[in-house]
Amino acid sequence: MNVGRLRQFHTALAAAAGSLIMGLMNVWPSYTSELYFSNTTTPLSAPMTKAEESLLGSLPSLGAMCGCAIAGVLINSLGRRYGGVVLSLPVFLAWVIISMTSSIRVILAARFLAGISGGASLVLAPIFISEVAEDSIRGTLASSSMFLYCSGTLLSYIIGWALTYRIILFFMMGFSLAATVLIFLVVESPVYFLRQNREEDAKLSIAKYRGVPVTSMLVLDELAKLKQLVMPSVQLVSVIETDPKALEAEKEKLNSEENDQEVQQSTPSFKLLFVQPASRWAFTVVITVISMQVLMGIVPVQVYAKTVFTETDPSKADMYTVLFAVFLFFGTGVTGVVADKAGRRVLLIASSALVFVCMIALGYLMQSKIAPPIITVLLILAYCFAFMFGAGSIPYVLLAEAFIPEVQNLASMIIIEWVWFLNFAIIAVFPYMISAFGIYGSFYIFGTMGLINAIFAYMYVPETKGLSNAQIQDLFLSRKRR
Structure with missing residues (x-):
């Protein structure tokens, strides 16, 4: 496997890591509720009620709705990489809060906060993966969200079976921090760079994701295709202006698609x-x-x-x-x-x-x-x-x-x-x-x-x-x- 494909797999893993964290978090109540209900061994200041149990399981879904709402804005303004870092932090903070409190109300608020990261991940992952994956492996990479979610549920059941309450919380914090590090280390999407009018950065990003030199024709070809999708058609000239025959062919192609592109751009x-x-x-x-x-x-x-x-x-x-x-x-x-x-x-x-x-x-x-x-x-x-x-x-x-x-x-x-x-x-x-x-x-x-x-x-x-x-x-x- 070449370096480019390794980067694509790394990006898919990093973008979908929030799904693993969500899997860990979603099934956590299944082995924690009994402890919270106990009159003798509960780590809470008072045993949990049935109504609070219902909220313990469902609040992350409401938090996820908020995460979805803000994810698009953040990854468009900060980029897929730094936006992903910001969106991964709430779940880490949530586990820190849970480890430091004995109040069920604070824990419920933290569960809502953690859901923000999980919801944001399901928005970030398909967008980021679709922008960097080759057609031949796009399906495999795009399935990573559900694969990691199921990995998280499996891991959560296992550690819930084998470890104590406090140790589990430290594990959760560790996994959440690892997800933040993973997304911080990815290469930014070329689509984001193009939308910021950073063409040279976009070319470098494509080269890294394809494992080829930045001067490669593969890079120029993919850049032209991306520009045709996300930028006005007239800006394609800069990619192929050194080749008159290619320029003429591109003009003919663009003429046939001009109306559709004008509609999309406006x-x-x-x-x-x-x-x-x-x-x-x-x-x-x-x-x-x-x-x-x-x-x-x-x-x-x-x-x-x-x-x-x-x-x-x-x-x-x-x-x-x-x-x-x-x-x-x-x-x-x-x-x-x-x-x-x-x-x-x-x-x-x-x-x-x-x-x-x-x-x-x-x-x-x-x-x-x-x-x-x-x-x-x-x-x-x-x-x-x-x-x-x-x-x-x-x-x-x-x-x-x-x-x-x-x-x-x-x-x-x-x-x-x-x-x-x-x-x-x-x-x-x-x-x-x-x-x-x-x-x-x-x-x-x-x-x-x-x-x-x-x-x-x-x-x-x-x-x-x-x-x-x-x-x-x-x-x-x-x-x-x-």
């Missing part, structure tokens, strides 16, 4: 997102599959994993909870390995269909109780794996590659804001779903969402692996016209 991002047919339809497709991902139930099943396994087999609930995280981890790993080989669309369809099968079977078994507990547990684990190898990861790959640069920031912010709102809502509603329909009825609902997602993906999601941004826009248009 139209505000918000209007362009919903006026330009390709962007509007890409937004519709991506927000639909990412919403269905949430509605397939992985978030409440994850947050209440121990409760689900306790109902299934109380004696082995802790072990099954760790296995749950292991299957999430390996399912996401499959996406990282095969997303650029098998393709996005086939993984999304197959995964959603398998979620439907697993959830319907799981609901029936839990309703009828005709099978031993181990069969139910295996079905839950199969559901986790089936969800993560496609339906749980591919929407974030599409988020990183479906939009033109002019609307990428805005589209990512809106979609991730919506995701965190859905996460908050479904976590809050899940206990009431169990009361109204039983846990098996809730699983029937989640399974139905998987079937709907499979049908929608078959009809409307284009295959985007290995394609350029322009080719992807054409595919979205062709799918819309079907």
Whole structure:
């Protein structure tokens, strides 16, 4: 692997590190709540109430909504690198606060603060990765957010099982600080440099990410393409002015696209997102599959994993909870390995269909109780794996590659804001779903969402692996016209 690709992997890891931190943080209450409830061993000044337990689990999602709202502004003004550093600090500060207080109210405020970093990461990662990744590995890199999130949940379950409360807090602070260091060491995006009119810096950034000399024709070619996307077309002359034949060819190409480029350059991002047919339809497709991902139930099943396994087999609930995280981890790993080989669309369809099968079977078994507990547990684990190898990861790959640069920031912010709102809502509603329909009825609902997602993906999601941004826009248009 050349140096350029190593830098691309480093950037993907650094940009998505907030997802690992969010995974660590989200499942922390699953093994901390019992300690906080205790009258004898609680580190709090008074035992936690049921209402406070609900807030302990859900407040990071509200914080994440705030993180999404400010992420776009910061990374556009400070850059992906320094904006990422600033956005990674709230979660570190939150863990420091939690380690120093015995007040549940202060801890709840810190949980909200920590959520800011997690939400911001899901905006930063697809934007940064889409700007630096080669087409051939873009799918693998774009799946890193979900892979690291699942890694964080697995790690959190393990340390919660093995370590004491205070040691866990020090681990959390260490991981949060490491995430800040990682993003500080990345190479800034060439797209950001171009938007700041820093062409030489943009050329140097491209050269570093491709592992070639700054004078390479590959650098000049990529710079020309980026300028065509993010700058007025007349500014392309400086890239190729030394080659008259290339200049003439470029002029002919630009003449055929002049009207579209003028519209893109003069139209505000918000209007362009919903006026330009390709962007509007890409937004519709991506927000639909990412919403269905949430509605397939992985978030409440994850947050209440121990409760689900306790109902299934109380004696082995802790072990099954760790296995749950292991299957999430390996399912996401499959996406990282095969997303650029098998393709996005086939993984999304197959995964959603398998979620439907697993959830319907799981609901029936839990309703009828005709099978031993181990069969139910295996079905839950199969559901986790089936969800993560496609339906749980591919929407974030599409988020990183479906939009033109002019609307990428805005589209990512809106979609991730919506995701965190859905996460908050479904976590809050899940206990009431169990009361109204039983846990098996809730699983029937989640399974139905998987079937709907499979049908929608078959009809409307284009295959985007290995394609350029322009080719992807054409595919979205062709799918819309079907």
